[in-house]
Amino acid sequence: MSQLISQPQKPAQTPEFSAKVRRKVNPRLLIPLGLIIVGAVGFSIWYFSSRPRTDALQLSGRIEGYPINVGAKVGGRIELVTVREGDSVRKNETIVRLDDAEIQAQLQGANARLSAAQQQEQQARLQIAVAQSQIEEAQFNLQQSQGDAQGRIAQAEANVAAAEAQLNQTQAQFIEARSQLDLAQKERDRFQQLLQAGVITQQQFDQTQATFQTAQATLQSREAAISAAQRQVNAAQGGLVQAQTASLNPNIRNTQLNALRRQLDVARSQLAIAQAEVKNAQATRQQIQAQITDLNVVSPIDGVVLTRSVEPGEVVATGKTLLTVIDPNTVYLRGFIPGGQIGNVRVGQRANVFLDSAPDRPLAARVTAIDTQASFTPENIYFREDRVRQVFGVKLSIDDPQGFAKPGMPADGEILTQ
Numbered sequence: 215m216s217q218l219i220s221q222p223q224k225p226a227q228t229p230e231f232s233a234k235v236r237r238k239v240n241p242r243l244l245i246p247l248g249l250i251i252v253g254a255v256g257f258s259i260w261y262f263s264s265r266p267r268t269d270a271l272q273l274s275g276r277i278e279g280y281p282i283n284v285g286a287k288v289g290g291r292i293e294l295v296t297v298r299e300g301d302s303v304r305k306n307e308t309i310v311r312l313d314d315a316e317i318q319a320q321l322q323g324a325n326a327r328l329s330a331a332q333q334q335e336q337q338a339r340l341q342i343a344v345a346q347s348q349i350e351e352a353q354f355n356l357q358q359s360q361g362d363a364q365g366r367i368a369q370a371e372a373n374v375a376a377a378e379a380q381l382n383q384t385q386a387q388f389i390e391a392r393s394q395l396d397l398a399q400k401e402r403d404r405f406q407q408l409l410q411a412g413v414i415t416q417q418q419f420d421q422t423q424a425t426f427q428t429a430q431a432t433l434q435s436r437e438a439a440i441s442a443a444q445r446q447v448n449a450a451q452g453g454l455v456q457a458q459t460a461s462l463n464p465n466i467r468n469t470q471l472n473a474l475r476r477q478l479d480v481a482r483s484q485l486a487i488a489q490a491e492v493k494n495a496q497a498t499r500q501q502i503q504a505q506i507t508d509l510n511v512v513s514p515i516d517g518v519v520l521t522r523s524v525e526p527g528e529v530v531a532t533g534k535t536l537l538t539v540i541d542p543n544t545v546y547l548r549g550f551i552p553g554g555q556i557g558n559v560r561v562g563q564r565a566n567v568f569l570d571s572a573p574d575r576p577l578a579a580r581v582t583a584i585d586t587q588a589s590f591t592p593e594n595i596y597f598r599e600d601r602v603r604q605v606f607g608v609k610l611s612i613d614d615p616q617g618f619a620k621p622g623m624p625a626d627g628e629i630l631t632q
Contacts, residue, residue, distance in 0.1 A: 270566075270628035271558060273608065275549030277623040279542070281520055283535040286312060287508040292528045295536075299522055303513040303539060310511035310524070310536050315417040317509070321502045322424035328495035330431040335492050337442045338485035344446055345478035348373075348453060352471040370454035377450040381443035388436035391429070398422070398429040449477065517541045520621065545612055545619050547579065547627045550605035553588050558631050560584075565610045568626040569618060577619060581629060583609035 290312040297309050351369065405422040408414045456470045521538040524530060547567050551559055559581060566576035585607035610627050612619055619625070 270630050271551060271555055272626070272628050273547075273549035273551055274624070274626050275547050277545050277619045277621055277625050278548045279540045279545040279621045281538045281540045281621075282514055282517075284309070284511060284514065284537045284539060285533045285535050286310070286511050286530060287532065288312070288505050289530055289532045289534075290316075290509065292524050292526050292530060292536075294526060295522065295524060297519050297522070297537070299519050301519045303517060303519060305514065305516050306512045308510045309513050309519075312509040312511070312530075314506055314509050315420065317502060317505055319417075319420035319424050321499065321506065322421075323427050324495065324499040324502050326424070326428035326431040328492065328499055329428075330435045331488065331491040331495045333435040334438055335485065335488035337439055338481060338488045341442060341445070341481040342478065342485060344449070345474060345481050348449065349471065349474045349478060351453070352456075352474055366457040367454065370450065370457040373450040374447065374454050377443065377446040381440070381447050384436065384439040384443045388433070388440055391433040391436040395426075395429040395433045398426040402426040511536060513539055515539060515541050540621060542615055542617060542620070545615050545621060546582065547610040547612070547619075547625050549608055549610070549627055551608050551629075553604040553606060556584070556588075556606040559606075559608060559629055563629055563631075565627055565629045567610055567612055567619065568628075570624060572618065573626075577615065578613045579610040579627065580613065581608060582611040583607075 292310065293313045294311040295309070296307075296311075297303055303309055351366075402419075402422045402425070405414060405419045409416065409419040453470075517539045519537055520540045522536075523538070524534075524536050530536065561581050561584060563581040565579040565581060567579045568576050588604040588606055590604060608629070610629070
């Protein structure tokens with residue numbers, strides 16, 4: 215007797231049943247589920263990307279750079295500091311300025327001495343011109359006959375008159391210069407009393423002092439001009455006497471010519487001395503002007519201010535460090551490699567540097583220096599078993615720091631060995 219086995223039949227799904235199923239699946243539950251999936255994927259990517267590479271040597275250290283100490287060529291009082299730590303500076307930008315009141319007074323004195331030396335040079339040239347003229351005249355007189363005696367005498371008299379007029383003019387200039395000196399001295403003395411009373415500043419007194427020195431130099435120049443003019447008068451008068459007697463004896467004319475030549479030699483010597491004085495005064499003035507330029511301290515590079523060591527009002531000596539600047543584009547990671555692994559490192563090898571602030575954005579670098587001698591692990595390792603190992607210092611220069619890597623920051627690095 216055969217038995218019929220019937221398959222179990224699924225219950226028919228009614229519309230009410232389907233609606234219940236749809237109500238059980240809440241769409242809001244899908245959002246947290248999606249976030250969990252995305253987080254898991256992101257964690258996996260971060261975990262596997264942050265794991266040390268098997269083809270790289272790991273090291274840690276600090277970001278370092280090449281600091282430049284900026285100092286002043288001359289000493290003085292700080293008048294202005296234009297930057298602070300962290301400020302960016304451009305090459306040749308003025309970052310410190312020193313007070314120039316004292317050196318400006320020195321410049322005025324140097325200008326006065328230069329003016330006096332130039333006037334002495336002009337007087338020496340004038341003496342040479344007069345001596346040459348007299349020599350030419352004497353040579354002409356030597357070639358002339360006795361009938362030209364009156365003409366020579368008239369010329370000599372004209373020379374005497376011109377020399378006396380020059381003497382009178384220089385004497386008038388001397389009187390005027392002496393009056394200017396007296397006035398400058400009184401003004402200087404009055405300003406000195408005002409300075410002692412605290413009414414005026416030292417700079418105002420220095421200006422009156424420079425004016426007084428200029429007046430002194432001018433008076434000395436006028437005295438020298440009087441002496442030169444008097445010598446010209448004496449020479450002209452002597453020429454007149456010689457002209458009056460030259461026709462009587464030709465030997466007198468030869469003696470006169472020789473004397474004039476000696477005077478010309480003396481005048482040329484005086485010109486050489488005056489020219490040396492002018493050059494000396496010019497060199498002094500140029501030196502002072504260079505010192506004035508050196509009062510403006512400029513940045514030697516495009517970079518960032520690392521330290522500021524002075525403030526306005528301080529008096530600094532020559533060569534004292536005022537600021538320290540660094541080029542942020544030349545920073546590097548200084549780390550250490552164990553002695554057993556240093557054989558896998560060579561200069562030029564590619565590397566990566568990781569900053570704590572952006573561990574997922576490595577900075578491309580390369581090995582630029584390896585210590586030639588091993589050293590023990592740095593002293594800031596506190597466990598003896600770590601200190602006894604020998605290590606080699608390695609420098610990883612960052613190709614493009616992008617302003618993120620700054621000196622003093624801790625960082626990690628990896629040297630690619632493949």
